[in-house]
Structures are given as C-alpha cells and as structure tokens.
Amino acid sequence: MQSISGWDTVIGLEVHVQLATKTKIFSGASTAFGAEPNTQACAIDLAMPGTLPVLNKQAVHYAVMFGLAVDAEIGKESAFERKNYFYPDLPKGYQTTQLEKPIVGRGNVEIQLADGSTKNIRIHHAHLEEDAGKSLHEGDFRSGTSGIDLNRAGTPLIEIVSEPDMTSAEEAVAFAKKLHSIVTSIGICDGEMSQGSMRFDVNISVKPSGSDKLGTRTETKNLNSFKFMEECIAQEVDRQIDLLEDGGSITQETRLYNGETKTARSMRSKEEANDYRYFPCPDLLPVVVTDETIETLRRNLPELPDARQARFVKQYGLSDYDADILGSDAGMSVYFETATEKSGNAKLTANWTMGELAARLNSEAISIANSPVSAEQLGGLIARIADNSISGKMAKEVFEGIWTGEGSADEIIEARGLKQVSDSGALEQMVADVLAANQAMVDDYINTDQAKRKKKLGGFMGQIMKASKGQANPQQVNQILAKKLNELL
Amino acid sequence: MYNLTIAELVRGLQSKAFSSVELTQHFLDRIAALNPDYNAVITVTADQALKAAIAADKRLAAGGAPALCGVPILHKDIFCTKGVRTSCGSKMLDNFIPPYNATVVENFEQAGAVVLGKTNMDEFAMGSSNETSFYGPVKNPWSTDCVPGGSSGGSAAAVAARLAPAATATDTGGSIRQPAALCGITGLKPTYGRVSRWGMIAFASSLDQAGPMARTAEDCALLLSCMASLDDKDSTSIDHKIDDYSASLNNSIKGLKIGVPSEYFSEGLDKGTEQAVRQALSDLEAQGAELVDISLPNSGLSVPAYYVIAPAEASANLSRFDGVKYGYRCEDPKDLQDLYSRTRAEGFGEEVQRRILIGTYCLSAGYYQAYYGKAQQVRQLIRQDFTQAFEQVDVILGPTCPSPAFKFGSKGDDPVAMYLEDIYTIATNLAGLPGMSVPCGMVDNKPVGLQIIGNYFDEALMLNVAHQYQQVTHWHNLAPEGIA
Amino acid sequence: MNIKRQEIEKLATLARIAIDESTIAEVTERLGSVLELVDQLQAADTSGVEAISHPMQGTQRLREDEVTELNQRQALQAIAPDTEEGLFLVPKVIE
Incomplete structure (x- = not known):
C-alpha cells in the first residue's frame, strides 16, 4: 500500500463504459467509431422536434451482464431520468440517465495487488445512460468557433460507480484494469481506451492517518489511460497533502488532467454552480428485466x-x-x-x-x-x-x-529453405568434418581442465552452425558433439 | 360542399358526385377568401394538395381506395410535415422544415387524405386563447372579437368556418376540447397512448395526446380510426385493441350510467353554460340514460398540479431549442452563453418563457419535493378519483369550460386567469383518460361545449353517446353567421 | 408566494433565457402569481400516496439492436443555422 507518512488516501472511481452495441441507446443510428462527423447522428440523436427515444434491448442486456459479472443485484425495474444542463454536445439539453432506480445495484470486484494479496472493491451501482457528442476546438473550420460532432451522442454507456474503497494509485489502477478485463471478457465493451471506450473519473481525498472523517474530495474527469490515472492520482494526492500541511484547505472541484503535459487544472466552468434538476423521463417507461431474461443471460455469460x-x-x-x-x-x-x-x-x-x-x-x-x-x-x-x-x-x-x-x-x-537438419547421419558427418578441420581447437579442448571444457563447446557449435547455414538442429548437434569429443579424450 | 360532413364527402367521392380535385380546390378557394378574417391557417400547401387530390382521384377511379381517400384536412402546425414548415406557432421554428413526417401525418397519408395546410396555434401549445401564437391570434368565427380557445384554436376555427371538414389537434390540458367548445365543433382527446406522439412537437410528454376535430361525432369516429395506432417509434404508445369506432355509433344508450360530478357545477361556472349543459343531460336522460351524482373530490387540485407537471416537463422538452442544430439563432452571438440566452429570449414568446421558468423552479434543488414530487402524488389522487367514479358509471359528463368564448385581452395580465379556463379539462390529462367536447347550446350567440369523459380506451362509447346526442340535437349543425 | 428577483435571475441562468432589465419586475410578479396558484398543492394530504410520473401503467418496449438510420447529414444540416465541414458551429467553447 502506497502511504505517505501521516496521511491516508481515499479513492473512488466512476467509470464510463461504452457498450459494444451496433446502434445507439435510443436510436437506430450506428455507433461505429471513426465515421465522418455527423454522418451517424440521426434525427433522434440531433433532438429534432417531435422525435422520441426507443430503448435498445442489447444495451439493457449488456448492463445486466455486467451486473451478473460483478455479482450485483439486478434492478428488475429500473427507470430513466433527465439530467438537465446546456452544452453544445448535448443536443436535447438533457442527458437521459438513471438516478433513483439504476439497472445494476450493489456488487463486488476482487482486485489482485503486486504483493500477491487481494482486496474487495465494492460497486455502489451501475446505471445506463447516453454518451454526449464531441466539441472540437481546432480544425478545418472558422476560427473563433467550436465544431460539434454528434456521432457519439446517444452511444450507450454504463456508468459504474465504486465505493471509495481504494487507498492508493496502485489499487485504483488495479481496479480499473480489472473492470477493463471484465467488460472485455464478457464482450460488452471493446475496451479500446484510445477511442474513449472506457473513461475514468477519479474522486480523491486525503485524511490524517487513522481518522474516521473523510476529507474534501476532488474529481478528476475523463482519464482514458491507466498510466494517466496513476500519474494523476499521485500528483493530486501530493497536491492535497502539500496544501493541507501548509495549513490550506481543499476546494471541492472538478479537475482536468492533461496526460501530455502531466498537469492538472481546475475546471472553472459554470458547471460547478449547476443544478441538474433530475426528474423522471416521461418519454420512457419503467424498464422491466424478467427473471427469465436474467437467467438466460447468466447461463450464457462468457x-x-x-x-x-x-x-x-x-x-x-x-x-x-x-x-x-x-x-x-x-x-x-x-x-x-x-x-x-x-x-x-x-x-x-x-x-x-x-x-x-x-x-x-x-x-x-x-x-x-x-x-x-x-x-x-x-x-x-x-x-x-x-x-x-x-x-x-x-x-x-x-x-x-x-x-x-x-x-x-x-x-x-x-x-x-529454413528447415532444420535433424537427420543424425548428416549431422554426424557435419560434426566430424568440423572437428577434422579445426584440430587446434580440438587440442585446446583436450588440454583444458574438465571443469572449464564446457565453455569451449560454444566455439565448435558456432563453426557447425555456420557450416550448416544455421539449419542444424542445435540440440542434436550438442549431443553428437559431446559424444565425439568424449571419444577423443 | 363545405357543409357536408366527412361521412357525406366520402360517399360523394366514392359515388363520383364530385372529384377530390374539385373538393380540394373548393376548400383552397375558401381558405384564400375567408382565412384572412380568421388567421386560422398559417401555411397553405395548395400545390401539394392538388397533386395529392389528383392521385386520390386515380385511386378512387381504380376502386378499393382507402377510407379517407380524397378528403381534405388540415394539420395543426405541431405535427411535423416532411418538406413543409412546422413552426409550432413559434418564431423559434419559423424556418423549420422537418425532413420527416409525424406518425399522425403518415397515417392520414396512408388513408389517402389530402392535406390543405397547417393551422395556427398557441406557441408550443401553451395557451387557451391562441393569443400566444407568433403568427398572431386566431379569431373566433362566431364572433371575431373573441378568442377561438387554444391551443388548437386554428384547427377549431378552421373547422367552424368550414375552411376544411376536419383538422388534427393536440390536447395537453384541454387544447382540443376547449377550442372545440368555444368554436361550436366536436373534438376528441383520446386515451393517453392511443395516438402516437412521434413527430408531434412535445409540450408536456406525459400529458400530450393528439386527436381529431370535426363537426360531428360520426366524423371524429372516422378520423380517430385513422389516427389511432400502435407505434414502435413512441415508447408510450399503447398496445391495446383499436375498436371500430364507427360500428358502435348507433348503439342505444338506454341504461347508460352518466356520472355528473358536483365539482364541475360549482362556483365560477357561467349560468348560461350551466343551463345548456343541464339541458343536454336532460336530453340524454330522455334517451334512456341514467344520471348519477358523483364526486371527484380532488378536482380542485388539478390546475395547481398541472401547472407544476406540465411546465416541468416543458422546461426540459424545450431545452433542445438552443440555436445550434436547427431553428432560430440570434444575430452575432458574442459567446456560447449569449447564443443560448439570446436565442431563447428572442425565439420564445412570453408565455413559453414563463412556463420554462416555472418548470425550472419546480424542479430545482430544494423545491423538487415540495412542487414536482407533491404534484405527482396529487396526480395519483386525481387518477384514483376517476377510477372510483368509473366503478359506478359508464361516462362522466359536465361542461367543457366555465364560459363561452371571451374577448381578446379580457383575461388581463394575470396568467392565472387564463389557466383557470382549463379547470374542467386538465384532470383527464393528468389521469390519461379520454375526453371530448360536443356543442350543446348557445349563450349570447356563442357556442357552449358539453364534455364527455370516458374510461381508459372507451372512445367508442364516448363517440356513441355523442352521436346519439347529435341525433336528437341540432347544435353541431349550426354555423357562424356568414358561413353557411 | 413571493419570489425574489435574485431567484428569477438564477432561474433565467439555468434556463438560458436572457431577461431584460426593464421587464424583470413584471416577470417576477407574474411568476409569483403562478407560484401562488401551485402553492395550493401544499394543502393536499398526500401522506402515503405513491407519486406517478406516467398516466398509464406499462413497461418499456425494447428495440432490436439493428441499424435503421443511415447517413442523413445533408438533409439534417440543410436546416442548421451554421455548419462547416459537416460540423455544427457554435461560438468557441471554453472549458
């Protein structure tokens, strides 16, 4: 366990996992990665007036499979809420997500640590939601503007929320890797971190060693590599401890980590002051997963x-x-x-x-x-x-x-023509030829102390392999060589 | 021809008494001549209508044409029409041309109907007088200094003025029934989920429901048969058997139990309106129906609950109008926040802005439970009132609205005065029940509406009651002065 | 119910609606009137009553995971206020 004298670190993770469905969570547009901007954003994804969401069955099944994989309670009746905020990559002005009744309840994930020990990390819940689009700040378009690509908007996600059970970067990374391993093993996510298929938000706080009271936490958003996560945690823990040791206090804030410059900064956006005004989505009805469906998915779980x-x-x-x-x-x-x-x-x-x-x-x-x-x-x-x-x-x-x-x-x-020569007759002849042609080496071998003779074998081997253009079977050559040299002693 | 009902028009078209092209041209001419007086139609699609009429005549000639083949109709401008501006009565969508059709529009196209154009409405269906439309108010054909009701005021006025034999409409808190009452026509809001909401621009998703407007119950039955469908594109559209609404129109209503809620005849109800409604009840009694006094004790809470739930849902539904993907965008935004807040301030009218703000308030941290949470509990109480009532009675009858059409501007500056206009209609939206309005009298030469509330999916029975009533009364045949 | 001017300003920010200084008093008053109406709810006895968010009981239908929507960018962007290179443009977003 990584510990800095006098302080305990407390870490919780929120992990966004893009589900490997063919289509969006609420529309029949493709989710394939890398398409031309907005060619996979249909009228529903663009929040055109009058359009309505219809839930993707596969997304529901994938979420349930995750629940089964982490031994969680499955929400047999889950529901969607709207989370309201304005952002150009959020076409409806709200994200359809789950709050009160998530599809996956409490679960457990066991992680292995470098010292061979294991530790249980509790899953608080996992819920279904839709991904946002992307805002591009630089590109082949007018300066002073941002370009919005909504291809990703509506891609199904599960957000996995852990309990704050991790106490070091090592544990956090082990947990993240374990989740990666689970979701790719059961086939619900392609695991392509560089494409944003898995993104991690890390909640970090520190407290005096042994204290029961949790410190103020910060949230660093959207980490998309294990390496960045490790660096960012180490850095943030140091920053918090330094601040506290200097008599300062931690501000509850959202931070962004830049993996290239290895620096983090506070997001001073208005997001902080937001009030998401969650309420039940009236366009979607309660999602019921029957025992039969759960059992079928359990039976077929990879x-x-x-x-x-x-x-x-x-x-x-x-x-x-x-x-x-x-x-x-x-x-x-x-x-x-x-x-x-x-x-x-x-x-x-x-x-x-x-x-x-x-x-x-x-x-x-x-x-x-x-x-x-x-x-x-x-x-x-x-x-x-x-x-x-x-x-x-x-x-x-x-x-x-x-x-x-x-x-x-x-x-x-x-x-x-690389086939190895393993014909023992041919090899015997080859060894005999080499020995005959290198009498000085043979004499040297004979005159060397028995204990050191073994070292001399390499010279013969080299000659033989050279003569065979590398095609002689080395094990066989070794045996024949040893036998023949023994005969000469 | 403009005085014929749809049922009569269908017979005329099929017997070749007139062609769809003649009929379509006839109504296009009427719109051109009369609409300037009413402002009921805001987009006329003459070329497309005539093309559709030619196609309809071919199908009629070939035989086996669908139910409404060649019949001209109007669509409320809340339904998306592919290639035709769909404004929802708002500056925000003044330039919006959808690349898709609403399912309701699609269903009428399948049935061979000819679309003459789009009707005026309160902006985003928020209003009870049609005064909030970006395109100016609609005038009531019975008295042009009076409102036609809202939000489907354009559809109601167009049908009353015989600019079309029928029009589509939507009802979130009374927007079909109240303008139908004020314009002296027949309108029906079906059970929530009976008609698909796909392509119908959302106001309050858990309350919005589309329905027909026409002059008679018989016509509404024909139209509803076309509109009702299970739609995979709308998760809230319900998989429930669709009745043959025309088949049961002539059933006897002898022994029918009619619930009369005391709360619907209380203070605030105009005397003349009350008399007309009570007369209608007597007329039905004379046809063999039995009147049963009932109580809907939580009725008084329906308006307050509605003005939490509807604005809350609307506040989210209207967030998509942000000047980014379609619709209005303000000039020269200086930054992103300016783009949003000016686009929305300039693109939305006052009433829409007010409802967004109310909805935002009711959902915001610290107020959610007291307002939104409480309203959803009250909604349950209101639903239970009806469930209990329908254990005793077959239908519930009362006035559609407290008084006949009022003058423009007469509700003053207080929005609440306008909101009380829907005091008798809102509860059915909260409960998801079907309701309709049929003309049942005249007060000061202005029509009065009788409201019929049915149990879930009992539209056929409601239409049966309305049709039987219309067999013995003449109110639905009256036309505004200068029209017939 | 009295709503304060600052609350209106906060709501206007949340809802992204610019309110002109000259109308804020009027907006406040009219909103206050509506909130007075909805405050009648507080008198209702709702103890033990389950809140409902849908008028009808029913459960969500699920869609098969099949691509049904093909590229319609041209048609969809034809009605967009500002696009370039297939992107929707907005004033530069500062994070």
Missing part, C-alpha cells in the same frame, strides 16, 4: 477473468503469473487458446504470445484483435519449433515473414 485464469493454470499448466497476464485480457486469452490448439504446446505458445507477439503489437500500437499474425499462424509456427523443424532463432525470422504477409510458417520455411 467466462470471467478469474475463472479463466484458474482454468489456464489447471488446463495448460501455466504459471500463476502467465495465467494472470493471458487470462485477464479477453483478446489475448482467445488468441492464446486458438494458437495453442494449433501448436499443441501451451507453454511455448504462452511465451510467444506474451513475448514476441505482445512486444511487436505494443510497439506498433496494434490491438491483438487486429494482429497481422493470426492465432492460427502463430500456432503453426510454434508447432514447427516444438517438433524441432526450426530453431528458436529461425522462428523469429519466420515470425517476421508472417507479420509482413509472406504466408504461413510452413510456406515461409519451405520458401526460404
């Missing part, structure tokens, strides 16, 4: 990250560490299992998925879902490593070939 991690350990013999990394990421775990099915070697597949593949995807900022090397292709490559057709070093070359689209592992091995 595997949760905790269960999957445990299964990876049991089924594939992975270490807890590997199972944790692979199992917590929905995309990675599907990839891993598909690749393993093809490769027949889970351990090697786990290493490659978390190692070479993850590193490469990461450096090029590609999600695993869009990996140029498919799970089947990686599995095919690993199968050739496992059956000794190619060496690990060659495998990297083949991987590169698959990445650039040259074909499957087998095709590349064939085309480039």
Whole structure:
C-alpha cells in the first residue's frame, strides 16, 4: 500500500463504459467509431422536434451482464431520468440517465495487488445512460468557433460507480484494469481506451492517518489511460497533502488532467454552480428485466477473468503469473487458446504470445484483435519449433515473414529453405568434418581442465552452425558433439 | 360542399358526385377568401394538395381506395410535415422544415387524405386563447372579437368556418376540447397512448395526446380510426385493441350510467353554460340514460398540479431549442452563453418563457419535493378519483369550460386567469383518460361545449353517446353567421 | 408566494433565457402569481400516496439492436443555422 507518512488516501472511481452495441441507446443510428462527423447522428440523436427515444434491448442486456459479472443485484425495474444542463454536445439539453432506480445495484470486484494479496472493491451501482457528442476546438473550420460532432451522442454507456474503497494509485489502477478485463471478457465493451471506450473519473481525498472523517474530495474527469490515472492520482494526492500541511484547505472541484503535459487544472466552468434538476423521463417507461431474461443471460455469460485464469493454470499448466497476464485480457486469452490448439504446446505458445507477439503489437500500437499474425499462424509456427523443424532463432525470422504477409510458417520455411537438419547421419558427418578441420581447437579442448571444457563447446557449435547455414538442429548437434569429443579424450 | 360532413364527402367521392380535385380546390378557394378574417391557417400547401387530390382521384377511379381517400384536412402546425414548415406557432421554428413526417401525418397519408395546410396555434401549445401564437391570434368565427380557445384554436376555427371538414389537434390540458367548445365543433382527446406522439412537437410528454376535430361525432369516429395506432417509434404508445369506432355509433344508450360530478357545477361556472349543459343531460336522460351524482373530490387540485407537471416537463422538452442544430439563432452571438440566452429570449414568446421558468423552479434543488414530487402524488389522487367514479358509471359528463368564448385581452395580465379556463379539462390529462367536447347550446350567440369523459380506451362509447346526442340535437349543425 | 428577483435571475441562468432589465419586475410578479396558484398543492394530504410520473401503467418496449438510420447529414444540416465541414458551429467553447 502506497502511504505517505501521516496521511491516508481515499479513492473512488466512476467509470464510463461504452457498450459494444451496433446502434445507439435510443436510436437506430450506428455507433461505429471513426465515421465522418455527423454522418451517424440521426434525427433522434440531433433532438429534432417531435422525435422520441426507443430503448435498445442489447444495451439493457449488456448492463445486466455486467451486473451478473460483478455479482450485483439486478434492478428488475429500473427507470430513466433527465439530467438537465446546456452544452453544445448535448443536443436535447438533457442527458437521459438513471438516478433513483439504476439497472445494476450493489456488487463486488476482487482486485489482485503486486504483493500477491487481494482486496474487495465494492460497486455502489451501475446505471445506463447516453454518451454526449464531441466539441472540437481546432480544425478545418472558422476560427473563433467550436465544431460539434454528434456521432457519439446517444452511444450507450454504463456508468459504474465504486465505493471509495481504494487507498492508493496502485489499487485504483488495479481496479480499473480489472473492470477493463471484465467488460472485455464478457464482450460488452471493446475496451479500446484510445477511442474513449472506457473513461475514468477519479474522486480523491486525503485524511490524517487513522481518522474516521473523510476529507474534501476532488474529481478528476475523463482519464482514458491507466498510466494517466496513476500519474494523476499521485500528483493530486501530493497536491492535497502539500496544501493541507501548509495549513490550506481543499476546494471541492472538478479537475482536468492533461496526460501530455502531466498537469492538472481546475475546471472553472459554470458547471460547478449547476443544478441538474433530475426528474423522471416521461418519454420512457419503467424498464422491466424478467427473471427469465436474467437467467438466460447468466447461463450464457462468457467466462470471467478469474475463472479463466484458474482454468489456464489447471488446463495448460501455466504459471500463476502467465495465467494472470493471458487470462485477464479477453483478446489475448482467445488468441492464446486458438494458437495453442494449433501448436499443441501451451507453454511455448504462452511465451510467444506474451513475448514476441505482445512486444511487436505494443510497439506498433496494434490491438491483438487486429494482429497481422493470426492465432492460427502463430500456432503453426510454434508447432514447427516444438517438433524441432526450426530453431528458436529461425522462428523469429519466420515470425517476421508472417507479420509482413509472406504466408504461413510452413510456406515461409519451405520458401526460404529454413528447415532444420535433424537427420543424425548428416549431422554426424557435419560434426566430424568440423572437428577434422579445426584440430587446434580440438587440442585446446583436450588440454583444458574438465571443469572449464564446457565453455569451449560454444566455439565448435558456432563453426557447425555456420557450416550448416544455421539449419542444424542445435540440440542434436550438442549431443553428437559431446559424444565425439568424449571419444577423443 | 363545405357543409357536408366527412361521412357525406366520402360517399360523394366514392359515388363520383364530385372529384377530390374539385373538393380540394373548393376548400383552397375558401381558405384564400375567408382565412384572412380568421388567421386560422398559417401555411397553405395548395400545390401539394392538388397533386395529392389528383392521385386520390386515380385511386378512387381504380376502386378499393382507402377510407379517407380524397378528403381534405388540415394539420395543426405541431405535427411535423416532411418538406413543409412546422413552426409550432413559434418564431423559434419559423424556418423549420422537418425532413420527416409525424406518425399522425403518415397515417392520414396512408388513408389517402389530402392535406390543405397547417393551422395556427398557441406557441408550443401553451395557451387557451391562441393569443400566444407568433403568427398572431386566431379569431373566433362566431364572433371575431373573441378568442377561438387554444391551443388548437386554428384547427377549431378552421373547422367552424368550414375552411376544411376536419383538422388534427393536440390536447395537453384541454387544447382540443376547449377550442372545440368555444368554436361550436366536436373534438376528441383520446386515451393517453392511443395516438402516437412521434413527430408531434412535445409540450408536456406525459400529458400530450393528439386527436381529431370535426363537426360531428360520426366524423371524429372516422378520423380517430385513422389516427389511432400502435407505434414502435413512441415508447408510450399503447398496445391495446383499436375498436371500430364507427360500428358502435348507433348503439342505444338506454341504461347508460352518466356520472355528473358536483365539482364541475360549482362556483365560477357561467349560468348560461350551466343551463345548456343541464339541458343536454336532460336530453340524454330522455334517451334512456341514467344520471348519477358523483364526486371527484380532488378536482380542485388539478390546475395547481398541472401547472407544476406540465411546465416541468416543458422546461426540459424545450431545452433542445438552443440555436445550434436547427431553428432560430440570434444575430452575432458574442459567446456560447449569449447564443443560448439570446436565442431563447428572442425565439420564445412570453408565455413559453414563463412556463420554462416555472418548470425550472419546480424542479430545482430544494423545491423538487415540495412542487414536482407533491404534484405527482396529487396526480395519483386525481387518477384514483376517476377510477372510483368509473366503478359506478359508464361516462362522466359536465361542461367543457366555465364560459363561452371571451374577448381578446379580457383575461388581463394575470396568467392565472387564463389557466383557470382549463379547470374542467386538465384532470383527464393528468389521469390519461379520454375526453371530448360536443356543442350543446348557445349563450349570447356563442357556442357552449358539453364534455364527455370516458374510461381508459372507451372512445367508442364516448363517440356513441355523442352521436346519439347529435341525433336528437341540432347544435353541431349550426354555423357562424356568414358561413353557411 | 413571493419570489425574489435574485431567484428569477438564477432561474433565467439555468434556463438560458436572457431577461431584460426593464421587464424583470413584471416577470417576477407574474411568476409569483403562478407560484401562488401551485402553492395550493401544499394543502393536499398526500401522506402515503405513491407519486406517478406516467398516466398509464406499462413497461418499456425494447428495440432490436439493428441499424435503421443511415447517413442523413445533408438533409439534417440543410436546416442548421451554421455548419462547416459537416460540423455544427457554435461560438468557441471554453472549458
């Protein structure tokens, strides 16, 4: 636990999760990311006069699935309210959201910490609501104006509200990552943080160690990366403690964190003085979720990250560490299992998925879902490593070939003539030739103390691999070499 | 032709006594000649109407044409009409041309009706005299120095002046029934959810309901059959069997139990109006109906509850008019807040602004429970009053409004005087019940309306009662001087 | 019921309606009159009465998650006060 002497930190999160529905929460317009401005904003999304909302069934089901995933009470009758405020990216002048009767009630999420311990974070509730559009302040339009793109307006969200159960940036980030893992595992969110699919508001306060009384909190809005969250919390905790230690006080305010400049500032907008005047939305009726629907969704709920991690350990013999990394990421775990099915070697597949593949995807900022090397292709490559057709070093070359689209592992091995020589007769001859051609090295080996001879083997290996153009099976060469040198002693 | 009812027009069109083009041209000519006196129609769609009439004549010639094929009608300017300005009586939407049709408009198009144009109305349907329209007041054809009622005053006056045989209208607190009463025509507000609200510009979403205006109950039955529908685009539209409203018009009303609420005949009711309504009750009694004294004890709370709930909902519904996506925008806004507050100050009239402010107040922190919360509880009490009453009676009858049409400006500066105009009509909106108004007499040469309130989805019975009443009375056949 | 001028100003800000200095007294008076009317509610005994926000009982119908609305930007922006590059323009928003 991160602690600064004399002070306790209290953190609560509000997490906006964009649901992976095809259409908006109240209209049949597409939610696909990246479209031209306002091409996915229909008359309803634009709040044209006389238009009315009709609720998306899938959005309701996704919200219920989240509730089931965090073992929460499901609101069998939930209701929508209007939250009134003016902003250009809010076309109706109110946001349709849930206040009194949210669809998901109290729940629990268990997080794992670096020291191996676990902690329960309570979910206060989660509710359905609509996203706002976007205000662009710079672009190809008249200066002195902002441009409003309403494509995002009406995208379904669940807002997950935690209890203030976290006491450090580490816990907050672990909780955020766990939520990410849950919502992507059950398929209700694509988890694309860079596209704003998950956004975090962090409520932070500090109090003297051991005090029961909560300090005044600030809310930092719209963090969209775990890194920013970690930085921002550390910074805000320091700021609050510094202020208090200097005899100052904390102002309850909304803050914005800029990840690029690593600085935060207070939002001095009129928002602060707002009075949202919530009231029941008369255009929408109570949303009833039947026991039957809940049970159907429960039965079909995809595997949760905790269960999957445990299964990876049991089924594939992975270490807890590997199972944790692979199992917590929905995309990675599907990839891993598909690749393993093809490769027949889970351990090697786990290493490659978390190692070479993850590193490469990461450096090029590609999600695993869009990996140029498919799970089947990686599995095919690993199968050739496992059956000794190619060496690990060659495998990297083949991987590169698959990445650039040259074909499957087998095709590349064939085309480039990379197949390892494992024919023992040929290898024996090759070793014998090398020994004969390097009598000085052989003599040196013989004259070296037995304890240090092992170090000399590398020189022979290098010669042999060179002679075989790298295609000799190293394990086999090792055995033959050791045998032949022994005979000479 | 202008004195024919829709039922008669349908027969005439189908027997080829006249064509839809002739009929349409006839009403277009009347609008051109007479509308300047009444200001009832604010947009005339002559070209489109004649095109639709030609198409209707073809369908009529081919046989198997739909129910209202070739019949000209007017739409209240609250219904969105694709490609035709839909202003809602406001400067805010003076330039608004919707790219879509309201479901009501769509239903009439399917039924083959010919749209002559759009009718004047109180701005955003907020008013009981049509004096709040951006396009100027509508004059009552019975007495042009008097109001036609509101908010559907344009539709009511147009039907009374025979500018069209029928018009669509909406009713949030009495906006169909009160102008129908003041203009001497028949109007019906259906059960909440019976007619789709899609494309109907919202005033107070939990109260708004569209309905027909015509001269007779028989015509209203034909029109309601066309308007009523379950609409997936309106979550509050209700999946309930749609009756054949015309089929039961001639049922006997012998043994019908008519509830007469004492609260609707109390202080404030004009003597002449009371006499006319009591006479109507006697006429129905003479037809075999039984009068039952009932009480709706919470009636007195309906106006205060309404003036919390309706403005509260309106304050949010009208937030979308912000000068960003469509509609009016002020000149040269200096910043965003200026854009909002000046657009809304210049685009909305005084009454609309007042209701937005009242609604904002009733929902604001510290006042919500005392006003909005309390009003929603009172709404429950009002609904329970009716539920209990309908355990004893089949329909409830009383006056539509406290007095006949009043003079322009006569309600003075106090908005409350105007609000009390809807004292007998508002409760049914709060409860979601259907109500209608039929002409039942004349006071000082001005019409008086009889209100018929039915149980949920009992429109067929209400129309049956109204039609039976109209079989033995002549009030619905009277026309303003110079009209017939 | 007396409503104070400052309250009217606060409401006007919340509702984004500019009220001219010359009319504020009149607006205040007329609003006060309406609030007096609605204050009659306070006399009602509503203890134990459940508030209703819809006149009819019923539950929300749900829509299938299928794209039914295609790009209509051109038609929808044809009636917009100020657009450029497919965006609705407003005076610069300062956060």
